[in-house]
Amino acid sequence: MSASSFRSAFRLAVFCLSSGAVLGACSKAPEEPEFDHGLKKPLVRKLREELTETPCDKAKAQQLAQLLLDTGDMKGLTRVTDTFGEKCGPNIVLLQLAYTANARAGEKELALKAATALVTAQPDNASYRVWRGLSLEALGRTEETAAELQKAFDLQPGQRPILNALVKSYDALGKSCEALAAYQRFVENAKPSEAKSAEVQEQLQERAAKTSCPAQETVATPDASVAPEAATKP
Incomplete structure (x- = not known):
């Protein structure tokens, strides 16, 4: 706002306060100055x-x-x-x-509002879920951050930037087993040059050595000799 505009607004405010008059101009809040493009x-x-x-x-x-x-x-x-x-x-x-x-x-x-609208429009877009996760992180909503970044990682488990963001959120929550699982899954899905990189392997080994996690459940593979109908029966 220029000096002259400020003085005009100040004089109007003083007049409104001192006159006690009910004036249309005095009852309105001052308009926000137009942005200079x-x-x-x-x-x-x-x-x-x-x-x-x-x-x-x-x-x-x-x-x-x-x-x-x-x-x-x-x-x-x-x-x-x-x-x-x-x-x-x-x-x-x-x-x-x-x-x-x-x-x-x-x-x-x-x-966050814009990122959420993008996720709503394209829920399978990992980048938009990362944006939403980062917006949640900026607001200190750590649990929701990890959940959103996990969804992004589920969509693209071979992407190193998503892995890094997800592991950071799990470390902040003290969820070392989830962070380790993310590294293990990344190694299975990433390009060999990324999966076998010294940094990734070092992190994987270091985390595995420091973390005691319950064994993951494995899904038994049906015997090939068993008919499909029999394999699906309880």
Whole structure:
């Protein structure tokens, strides 16, 4: 806010307090100053006007959201995403941009909201579950973090970044057996170059040596000579 704008707002506040008059201008809360989009301002205004006429135009909404992200207008981007979702249904690109913007800005609840919407839209996308897990972690919701990251790991058990995030969450909870199981599963599913890497093998051996875990149950393989019907009987 410029100095002149501040002085005007101050004079209005003093007048309202001293006059005791019931004035329309005095009864309204001061409006939030418009975000300065710099050289992008004309294009932002144009896209907003066009979306008023065609609110479900995905291309224009995504272009506007990207402009708002580029200029740092995180609140404006969130409003665009919410408005589009309410009128036209969720849009993956808008939700991705909203998550990115709010995660960067430290808006933890809003980042979680966007990540949750992405998971709802595409529950089998491991990346979105990681985003949701990281958002939960930022809010200190450790149990939920581990549960969400486990779901991501179940979808892609050969991905090292997901393994690292999951193990970190299990270590924070003191769940050493679950962390060890994650390493063991990773070794079974990862590329040989990753599974046999010195760092992974060292972690696996170190954790196995320090951890006493109950034996995992194994599923018995039916005898090949037994008829399928007999093998499935209780």
